[in-house]
Amino acid sequence: MRNVLPVLTVVAAIFVIWYVGAVALNATWAQDNAARAGGGELSFTELVADTLSQDKPKLPAPHQVALEIWETTVEKNITSRRSLIYHSWITMSATLMGFVLGTGLGIALAIGIVYNRTMDMSVMPWVITSQTIPILAIAPMIIVVLNAIGITGLLPKAVISMYLSFFPVVVGMVKGLRSPDRMQLDQMKTWHATGNQEFWKLRFPSSMPYLFTSLKVGMAASLVGAIVGELPTGAVAGLGARLLAGSYYGQTVQIWSALIMAAVLAACLVGIIGLTQRLVLKRMGMA
Amino acid sequence: MGWVVFGICVWLVGWLTNVWLARQPKSQTTSLAVPVIFGVTLILIWESVVRGLGISPVLLPPPSVIAERFSQSSEILWVDFVQTVIKGALSGYVIGCGAAFVIAVAVDRFPFLQRGVLPVGNFVAALPIIGMAPIMVMWFGFDWQSKAAVVVVMVFFPMLVNTVQGLQASDAMQRDLMRTYAAGYWKTLLKLRLPSAMPFVFNGLKIASTLALIGAIVAEFFGSPVRGMGFRISTSVGQLALDLVWAEIVVAAIAGSAFYGGVALLERAVTFWHPSQRG
Structure with a gap:
């Protein structure tokens, strides 16, 4: 709780910088317009008023973005193609699908790596190397190739999300499943525990903190994957499409509102995982 | 068909070599050799599957074509x-x-x-x-x-x-x-x-x-x-x-x-x- 005041200060500072930036960046346009209208130099108050209410500003002011978000979420029908909720829903469904697939695959691979020495030695170095590679670059290719063999819609985007959320889960789960120490494993042996029991009663529970940490990273990565996956198909639907359409037509307010929506979505999804983490770990007596 | 058989052989040989290597006492050579063999096996399987099944290069080009390019x-x-x-x-x-x-x-x-x-x-x-x-x-x-x-x-x-x-x-x-x-x-x-x-x-x-x-x-x-x-x-x-x-x-x-x-x-x-x- 003692962090509330400092955090609020930093957030307030960000908003101040944003407003000042909006005035500074939009000033040239406002002055040019005034000069063209023959009004001469604008006074300071006029300048501020103009820069914060332009139609296509270089940097829209926070209240303009907030107004746009309000208009496109609350005042529009959810099924309308102009509703941000509709676009967020499309992006979120791809994100969640990719996240679930990626997490499942990641956990399965991690179990394989922990229990099979050959797999550990041959696959693990590649998993680590693959994290240094800008995987997102292949997103357009995955979309086009999957389209070519007749898979369209949600799945191609989910595949990209899966690919991105899969690596953090593997690395985290391998660490987590290996976190019980020798002593605990020996204790299970003295209790004559089977391999199954050892896994479900010792290894899996003790990997939970690692799992949740990597789930958070994976979810954030998954959302990025879904947004980037929406770019190459052209501006059809989804938050990424809103970004692309906005950049085509110079609709800066639209870009910023999509961006803020994406940020809110990320915060909600990661927040849900954080909440689950707290509940689960509390039930297990680990937090 | 020959390519597919070749791919399966490569897979078997690569996997068995790695299983054998993984049983050896751990040293710098084995921990380097195993992932390298795995990678090479993967590329060879890719090549033979693409050639053997006649997958169009528009979908997935074989590694040799990529290397050439x-x-x-x-x-x-x-x-x-x-x-x-x-x-x-x-x-x-x-x-x-x-x-x-x-x-x-x-x-x-x-x-x-x-x-x-x-x-x-x-x-x-x-x-x-x-x-x-x-x-x-x-x-x-x-x-x-x-x-x-x-x-x-x-x-x-x-x-x-x-x-x-x-x-x-x-x-x-x-x-x-x-x-x-x-x-x-x-x-x-x-x-x-x-x-x-x-x-x-x-x-x-x-x-x-x-x-x-x-x-x-x-x-x-x-x-x-x-x-x-x-x-x-x-x-x-x-x-x-x-x-x-x-x-x-x-x-x-x-x-x-x-x-x-x-x-x-x-x-x-x-x-x-x-x-x-x-x-």
Whole structure:
């Protein structure tokens, strides 16, 4: 709780910088317009008023973005193609699908790596190397190739999300499943525990903190994957499409509102995982 | 049919060799040989499956075609590499990490700010910042400057959070010792706190190295001059020239690994005293 005041200060500072930036960046346009209208130099108050209410500003002011978000979420029908909720829903469904697939695959691979020495030695170095590679670059290719063999819609985007959320889960789960120490494993042996029991009663529970940490990273990565996956198909639907359409037509307010929506979505999804983490770990007596 | 049989044979031989090698006592040779054999096996299976099943090169070109394309169009690849990696990613990386480092040191002087910056920074680092790309392209134009700007924004927060955390890493005892030596703020910073922050700083630098390449490539999807890896990938996909796309991906993979490896080497040289490096 003692962090509330400092955090609020930093957030307030960000908003101040944003407003000042909006005035500074939009000033040239406002002055040019005034000069063209023959009004001469604008006074300071006029300048501020103009820069914060332009139609296509270089940097829209926070209240303009907030107004746009309000208009496109609350005042529009959810099924309308102009509703941000509709676009967020499309992006979120791809994100969640990719996240679930990626997490499942990641956990399965991690179990394989922990229990099979050959797999550990041959696959693990590649998993680590693959994290240094800008995987997102292949997103357009995955979309086009999957389209070519007749898979369209949600799945191609989910595949990209899966690919991105899969690596953090593997690395985290391998660490987590290996976190019980020798002593605990020996204790299970003295209790004559089977391999199954050892896994479900010792290894899996003790990997939970690692799992949740990597789930958070994976979810954030998954959302990025879904947004980037929406770019190459052209501006059809989804938050990424809103970004692309906005950049085509110079609709800066639209870009910023999509961006803020994406940020809110990320915060909600990661927040849900954080909440689950707290509940689960509390039930297990680990937090 | 022959190719498919060949692929199955390669798979069996590769797997059995690795099983055998994994049973041997662990040494440097085996732990290097096993992943290499795995990788080579994978490439050979890819080649034989694509040839054996007659998969169209428009969907998935075999590795040999990609390698051929790679050597043929080295000129294009080099131009794209310079445009995206050197001009876009590297300059943005240096500016972004440098700025984050300086600001972290400044923030560190005020505990109040520090407590505010850490949660906000952690939050922002989880956001899809890549979405800033169209805005940066609008502000800084199509050339590499806008890509560098995207990279700056992307690497800034992970680097900031890690450096701020690192500067808190030295413990009270060590700081007290510096006080008894009558060391001032700057002396303590240079001789104790910055060195002990280095493992955290390098963690941030490593995360940022992957982000930088991703940022530079994806930003090119939103508009770029007629060169650059992101531009080449998106246009070649449109022309169904997938061998060139794969060649670009090979370049991206090599550049990414080399970048990360370079930072890791530097880390080993700077933080040689840290337990994780002495292994």
